Amino acid sequence: MDTQVRDETGEGTPRWGERQTAVLEAALSLLVEGGERALTTAGLARRANCSKESIYKWFDDRDGLLAAMVAFQAGKVRAPSAGERPMGREAFRGNLVTFAHDLLDVLAGEVSLAMNRLAIGTASREDARLGRLVLERGRRLIGIRAGALIEAGRSQGFIAYENRDDAFRTLYGLIVQDMHVRLLLGETLGADERDFARRASKAVDRFMHLYGSDAARGQTEETEGN
Amino acid sequence: MDTQVRDETGEGTPRWGERQTAVLEAALSLLVEGGERALTTAGLARRANCSKESIYKWFDDRDGLLAAMVAFQAGKVRAPSAGERPMGREAFRGNLVTFAHDLLDVLAGEVSLAMNRLAIGTASREDARLGRLVLERGRRLIGIRAGALIEAGRSQGFIAYENRDDAFRTLYGLIVQDMHVRLLLGETLGADERDFARRASKAVDRFMHLYGSDAARGQTEETEGN
DNA sequence: GGAGAACCGTACCGTACGGTACGCAAATTT
DNA sequence: AAATTTGCGTACCGTACGGTACGGTTCTCC
Structure with missing residues (x-):
C-alpha cells in the first residue's frame, strides 16, 4: 500500500x-x-x-x-513546476509538450474521470461545493503551472500574447479539444486519439503557430475589429 | 399495451x-x-x-x-444545416462564426448543462447509456453540421486539411476551450468570457490562421509530419 | 345519456441508503 | 493485570424514492 x-x-x-x-x-x-x-x-x-x-x-x-x-x-497528482530557469526555444517547446502530455494523461485517467463525474453529477446551479473543490484543487493548479510556463516563454521572447489567461485557455483547447467531456460521457477514444504523444506535439505546434513570435508571422493580432 | x-x-x-x-x-x-x-x-x-x-x-x-x-x-436544439450552396470567403467565415456562437450558446445554456450533468453523473465505466444518448443526439449532430461546413470550405479552397475530424476537433477546442467542463463543475464565467460574439470571432480567426490556405498568409503547412 | 377510456390525487409497499447504537475483540496504556 | 481506547461487525431507525394500486372525476365517443 x-x-x-x-x-x-x-x-x-x-x-x-x-x-x-x-x-x-x-x-x-x-x-x-x-x-x-x-x-x-x-x-x-x-x-x-x-x-x-x-x-x-x-x-x-x-x-x-x-x-x-x-x-x-x-x-x-503532483504537478512539478518545471520551467523556472532560463531555457532555450526547444526546451520551452519540450516543456509545453510535456505539460500537454501530462494533462491528457491526467484527464483521461479513470480516477480523475470518476471524480469529475461525481463532482459534476452532484453539481447544480445552486450547490456545487464539490465542483468548486475539484476546480480549486485540480484545475487551478494546472492553470498556475501552465501560466508560469507560458509566462516564462513570453519573457524569453518565444511567444507573444496580450492576455495570459486567454493564451492558456487556447492552449488548453488545442490540447484537450472535446476529449474530456466525451470521456466523461462514457465514450471511448478512437485509436488515433489515444496517441497522446502525437496529440501533445501537434497541439503545441499549433499553439506556437498562433502565438509564436519568431518569423515575420504576424504578431497574434487581437482582431479588435470583431 | x-x-x-x-x-x-x-x-x-x-x-x-x-x-x-x-x-x-x-x-x-x-x-x-x-x-x-x-x-x-x-x-x-x-x-x-x-x-x-x-x-x-x-x-x-x-x-x-x-x-x-x-x-x-x-x-x-435544431441545427440548421447552413453552408450547402457555394459561398464566398467572407460568407464562409461568417458561417463559421455563426456556428461557433451557436455552439457556445448551446453549451452554456442551463438546460444543456443540466442534461449533461445528469448524463455524466449517471455514467460510469460500464454503464453510460444516457451518455451515449447525449453524444448521439447532441454532440454527433453538431459534428455533422460543422463537418459539412468545413468540408464545403475546403472544397472551395478556403482552408486545407488532411483529417476532417481532427480539423473539427481543433475548431471545437478553439471555440469552447475549457469552458464546458468548468461550467459543468459549477463555475461562473468571467465577464470577458461571456462575450460569446467576440470569442466566436477570435476562435474562427485562429482556426483560419491554422488552416487557411489563401496566398497572402502562406499556406500553413499543418506540420502534419509530426 | 351512458359506457369506457384517460387521468388526477393519494395512499401504499418494498427497498436502499445515511446515520446511530451497541456488543465484543484486540491493542494500548497505566 | 486492570482499565481505557480503538475499531470491527451487526443490528437498528428514519426517511426518501421508485413503482403499484385504487377511488373518483373529467373527457370522448357512440
Whole structure:
C-alpha cells in the first residue's frame, strides 16, 4: 500500500493516517468501478473491512468523505513546476509538450474521470461545493503551472500574447479539444486519439503557430475589429 | 399495451402528445433547478399536475423518462444545416462564426448543462447509456453540421486539411476551450468570457490562421509530419 | 345519456441508503 | 493485570424514492 505521507500547501491537509488512507483508496476504487451509486457507506465499509461507525467518525458524513476523496486524489497528482530557469526555444517547446502530455494523461485517467463525474453529477446551479473543490484543487493548479510556463516563454521572447489567461485557455483547447467531456460521457477514444504523444506535439505546434513570435508571422493580432 | 403515442418514426421526432410535452418541460425545469436529486417522480407529478401513474404509463420507468428528456431537449436544439450552396470567403467565415456562437450558446445554456450533468453523473465505466444518448443526439449532430461546413470550405479552397475530424476537433477546442467542463463543475464565467460574439470571432480567426490556405498568409503547412 | 377510456390525487409497499447504537475483540496504556 | 481506547461487525431507525394500486372525476365517443 502506498502509505506515503504528503503534506503540501499547508492548507489544512488533515494528513490522514494509514487506515484512513486505505479507506480513501477503497472509496476511489469503488467510485471508479461503479460510479456514485456504488459509493455507499455500507459498501465502502465492506470493501475496506472497516465499520460504518469509523467512517463517520473520521469523515463526519458523506460530504466530508467526498471532500476528503477530492483532496486525497488531488494530492496524488503532483504537478512539478518545471520551467523556472532560463531555457532555450526547444526546451520551452519540450516543456509545453510535456505539460500537454501530462494533462491528457491526467484527464483521461479513470480516477480523475470518476471524480469529475461525481463532482459534476452532484453539481447544480445552486450547490456545487464539490465542483468548486475539484476546480480549486485540480484545475487551478494546472492553470498556475501552465501560466508560469507560458509566462516564462513570453519573457524569453518565444511567444507573444496580450492576455495570459486567454493564451492558456487556447492552449488548453488545442490540447484537450472535446476529449474530456466525451470521456466523461462514457465514450471511448478512437485509436488515433489515444496517441497522446502525437496529440501533445501537434497541439503545441499549433499553439506556437498562433502565438509564436519568431518569423515575420504576424504578431497574434487581437482582431479588435470583431 | 404499447399502443401509446410513442411512435418512433425512424430518426424523426418521437412526437409526444401535448400533455407529455408539458411533463417533459416540467421535468427539465426541475432538473435545471435542483439537479438530478430534485428530479423525482413524485416531485415531477406535483410540478406537472399529473399523476405518477401517468408518468410510468408514458415513459415506462425512470430511465425511460430520462431518455425521453434527452431526445426532447435534443429535438429542441435544431441545427440548421447552413453552408450547402457555394459561398464566398467572407460568407464562409461568417458561417463559421455563426456556428461557433451557436455552439457556445448551446453549451452554456442551463438546460444543456443540466442534461449533461445528469448524463455524466449517471455514467460510469460500464454503464453510460444516457451518455451515449447525449453524444448521439447532441454532440454527433453538431459534428455533422460543422463537418459539412468545413468540408464545403475546403472544397472551395478556403482552408486545407488532411483529417476532417481532427480539423473539427481543433475548431471545437478553439471555440469552447475549457469552458464546458468548468461550467459543468459549477463555475461562473468571467465577464470577458461571456462575450460569446467576440470569442466566436477570435476562435474562427485562429482556426483560419491554422488552416487557411489563401496566398497572402502562406499556406500553413499543418506540420502534419509530426 | 351512458359506457369506457384517460387521468388526477393519494395512499401504499418494498427497498436502499445515511446515520446511530451497541456488543465484543484486540491493542494500548497505566 | 486492570482499565481505557480503538475499531470491527451487526443490528437498528428514519426517511426518501421508485413503482403499484385504487377511488373518483373529467373527457370522448357512440
